[in-house]
Amino acid sequence: MDAAEFRRRGKEMVDYVADYLENIEKRLVYPDVEPGYLRSLIPTEAPLEPESYEDVIKDVERVIMPGITHWHSPYFFAYFSAASSYPAMLADMLCGALGCIGFSWTVCVLAASPACTELETVMLDWLGKMLQLPECFIAGTHGSGGGVIQGTASEATLMSLLAARCKAIRRVQATNSNYSESDVLGKLVAYTSEQAHSSVERAALIGGVMMKQVPADNSYAVRVDMLKKMMEEDKAAGLIPFYFCATLGTTPSCAFDRIVELGPLCNEENIWMHIDAAYAGSAFICPEFRPLLNGVEFADSFNFNPHKWLLVNFDCSAMWVKKRTDIIGAFKMEPLYLKHENQESGRSITFTHTHWQIPLGRRFRSLKLWFVFRLYGLQGLQAHIRKQVALAKVFESLVRADKRFEICAEVIMGLVCFRLKGSNELNQNLLKRITDSREIHLVPCQLSGRFVLRFAICARTTESSHIQQAWRHITQLTFELLQEPSH
């Protein structure tokens, strides 16, 4: 395919994309295929010779679309929102053409494309200011902190945990020089809420450290007393608390850990506090939600996903650290055990080509932020958040007005947790009917042992009418369910 054909096909693709998104609500939101459906629809091997573009594009509807969950349908209410906007898509087209591989300051100072690294830093400053982050997180106004774009919140959490692990090992070894690295590793304890996302547990698993789940209070938030108690017990047992991951906007119910009280404890005890605000973080650009971020000044690192709720297409997770050197330190290529071993054995290990090595490359993701910030403006982004929160309130009132249902957690952002008053089984049956109908898509969670339905406002194009329609659908299915002889 040459440039001339790309011009033609690219424009057709732009129209295809616009058609798809304009008509998305006519499609069943949830696919109706059997697992393994796709394999039989396409050949078992790649073609030897090129096929025609027409054949390929025809197969998008024949092969791909039947197996797609339409995340951007206004009837998609599952998980949390996944951002999508036209400006971000345009930026991504440009990003693909430039195809420059950014080198991150977290691992390497050499910039292969300065524009890539520098726009990223400045965009995270812009974003940090929108969130009113303390100055210590802003690269342009303070020396030691700054932002970096990660692919996902999971990666950000892992980075923070590894940085904390490295710092803790150095600190412990500084006072106990006879401890080996693995001696320390075996004593380190990380903490997070029992309501935290699974990626937090996974970070600990990858980092090879113990992680304990802190029980949450009635509103599903972690309070300082509980964390303090667990830490005291662990210290008494000879363990070394070193890391706490707070969640602002938990995955099951969008609860907010009390970082205002947790932060000072972490600071006193030399515990790295990371804040995972993957979904809810976007809302902090609105002054009315910003108080929920109070206490961020105690955090060592903070992260949220513009790719969830800030109209920036996947993947783009924004992370700030108070001290860049903490992150860099965790990745420099003379790990502790090597230094140690060198000293002991006299064996010389040289890293011969660190001056040009290619570290973890990354796409030019900051372009998406730049396009979205400028083409929406802060006010446009705030309007988006406010609209989605208002829609959640609409749904909440519909649920509250129906005495058969109950609301299961305070509705603060774009998520409503609700259920039928009655058994878990009843609610499981309701969800099964909803899923089987494929007209709207929800996923469940468990709260205090109860099976709960989550209704999240997701698509940019969801309007009040879609909420009304979804509720009519749910009550219709409820009616049918409750008619059944067994109830």
Added chain:
Amino acid sequence: MDAAEFRRRGKEMVDYVADYLENIEKRLVYPDVEPGYLRSLIPTEAPLEPESYEDVIKDVERVIMPGITHWHSPYFFAYFSAASSYPAMLADMLCGALGCIGFSWTVCVLAASPACTELETVMLDWLGKMLQLPECFIAGTHGSGGGVIQGTASEATLMSLLAARCKAIRRVQATNSNYSESDVLGKLVAYTSEQAHSSVERAALIGGVMMKQVPADNSYAVRVDMLKKMMEEDKAAGLIPFYFCATLGTTPSCAFDRIVELGPLCNEENIWMHIDAAYAGSAFICPEFRPLLNGVEFADSFNFNPHKWLLVNFDCSAMWVKKRTDIIGAFKMEPLYLKHENQESGRSITFTHTHWQIPLGRRFRSLKLWFVFRLYGLQGLQAHIRKQVALAKVFESLVRADKRFEICAEVIMGLVCFRLKGSNELNQNLLKRITDSREIHLVPCQLSGRFVLRFAICARTTESSHIQQAWRHITQLTFELLQEPSH
């Protein structure tokens, strides 16, 4: 921006991209800006109100382009190639519009968009067959193995190391039940070539295990004797060898570790063998290069980057494992230490919402593979590889014909390592002149303590004329350099 405006702007962007790529060689390949140049060119805060699209797009040339290294310029010869093709860009546009977040089978069986997961598996089967991988790696023909798309080779290496770590810990604990997890961690040793990419060291650093560099032979390849000797010594010292990362196509000189001899040793000794063929792997689709992959049947996992040399835009790294359960096992959410702790303390830790949690999301990357495979066909891809290897040979003969220069490593693929006969300083000076001229872009490496220039055939559009031109440029700068009084 609504759909109508997107149609208009999207088509303009398609033209901008085509114009950029058609005229890329007129731009200086390497940017001429000072570090920090960008910050002063744009405001310090995001705009409150939306800006016009014209203003944004004008800034691409004003702000971004001056700081871009043009990776797809035919005069870019640095690092290794970064793939770029029109079919892959079209697929990426579609991927952005679908915006469905794939859930990987490595962490979760639930498929949020079956098309996404299934196309990935089938595409890696197609690709595996192109490479003539043993059947045990092909998901469609054998039960236990299969392929998965990772973002980068670094992530694939990390995954393999973590899987190996988990397996080793379980194995050791099965026979030494009094060993804690950290006791084992402290004894585990991983190995890789001294020529391996820094991401391999980093994987060990992240995983908290010791890694040793195996000295390579004269051709910069690891041989079995050396690995065996190191392992024997380590075992005698009470350590536990568990992982070896072989490189096929090392970063400095594109050398090939001898997996045919290394594989059987690893299998005998219960060592996980991972193969990192990040760059060179693409060439194995050509029968004449396939013998270099012989021995892959001994590997537990194998990885290469279609985003380097197979015309699939970044990011797309293809990984195969012999046993899927090994990878899944390393990430299941009941880590050993928790089990252990549960048993001892009786405290119950429940993972209440694993049935719906959102794991590491991923873009719909297999679409790019599908488009590229079908629109090039296997023969088109083979032609691309062969052409680039032939261009490297052209450059090699130019170097060999000039007695002032020497070739520093066998030219097997698209990389030529060369230098001026003379001191490292002389070669550093030559590289400095090349970099300062900004007309072509190279990076250096060190081989046996010598400073060496790497000339890699990178861009899809590089032709023999560009090679000739680059060589004229290098010899001109050499002439000027050698004219200087100091020489």
